[in-house]
Amino acid sequence: MKDYSSKAVHVGIPRGHAEPLGIPIYPAAAYQFDELDIAADEFQQNSGYSYIRMQNMTNKALEERLSSLEGADATVVMASGQAATMAAFLSTCKAGDHIVASSAVFGGTAGLLNNVLPNLGITSTIVDNNPEAARAAMRENTRLLWVETVSNPNGDVADLKGWADLAHEHGALFCVDNTLAGVGYLCRPFEHGADMIMHSLTKWAGGHGSALAGCIMVKHGSNIDNIPVLQDLKAQYGDQALSRKVRSIGVHQLGMTLSPFNAFMIAQGLETLELRMLKECDNALQIARFLKDHPRVKSVNYSGLETSPFHALGQKYLKNGFGAVMSFEVEDPQRFFASLKMIRMVANLGDTRTLCIHPWTTTHGRLTEAGKQAAGVTPYLIRMTVGVESLQDIIADLEGAL
């Protein structure tokens, strides 16, 4: 199987007589050993099945499916996107190390960088969303660069190759939060130099908005000579040290393991990701054009519009569409939300339903005014994640609310 659509529905499902045609849910907390040597080896290597926190058959099937869709060598699923982000930070940095991140990152990511990591002695610099701004922030102890392929709320597209080159020039690693690009469907950051990819699987991977999950993906072969926290595992595992570290920190030690029930839910969602994204991207482009021409809309942010400052980067890095997220400014957000009939006010992304939110007072409400400005959030801004409903119904609802 070469193609996305085939892998999405086949990888992870066992083959053979009387095997189930689906991914079974294994809730068992532990696995049996039949020989003492095997048990001892398992506890030394932590490579197979012993206890649910370490590995689980449902989670493993999901990891295989995710790796095949994103072109990863290893995937570690975790209980949430936040858990995965924290595991990525702690797998590459220790006290005294430094991270450079784009200002166009998810609020929870900024929260970890600003409020949690400093207590562990890990510092960070948040810069404008371009590699030149990042270059000025690089230090000798910078170990990790972090961006989002497509950012929220404004759908800015990152210059992935530029960030990757900068990281590698300095012996640092480059991690991309690829959530808004939908598990390798719109963009495959490993092809542009990423060393690690993070996903909130709660969003497009699931699609149903009914299961919390996240993952870190790794491509083996990254240069990790300059990453102190990886040196012990490098001696033992060579270029698999990074993926080993992510699994060790994320699930073995911190226990941020994904529930097998949620793993099943995400695996089901992946089977229709392509179909959902196709419709959502198609809807989104038509809606962005409708909003751009609407007299009551002050501005629209969507890289699919030729007038967008991110159009060229979108064309370079995004295939199959420009994504399902956009933002726009209205005259009176209060009245806009009060007048919506079908579209719901919800903070999630990547749902099958079209959802709108007011970032100024909700998702970005805790930021300072300067922080909101840096994230491109104004009091008039509406963020929208476009769903799979009919284009006519979505536009009629927006028209009425405007």
Ligand SMILES: *Cc1c(COP(=O)(O)O)cnc(C)c1O
């Ligand atoms: C939702 C989200 C996260 C956090 O993921 P959770 O699954 O909610 O913990 C991280 N990054 C992006 C871009 C997100 O949309």
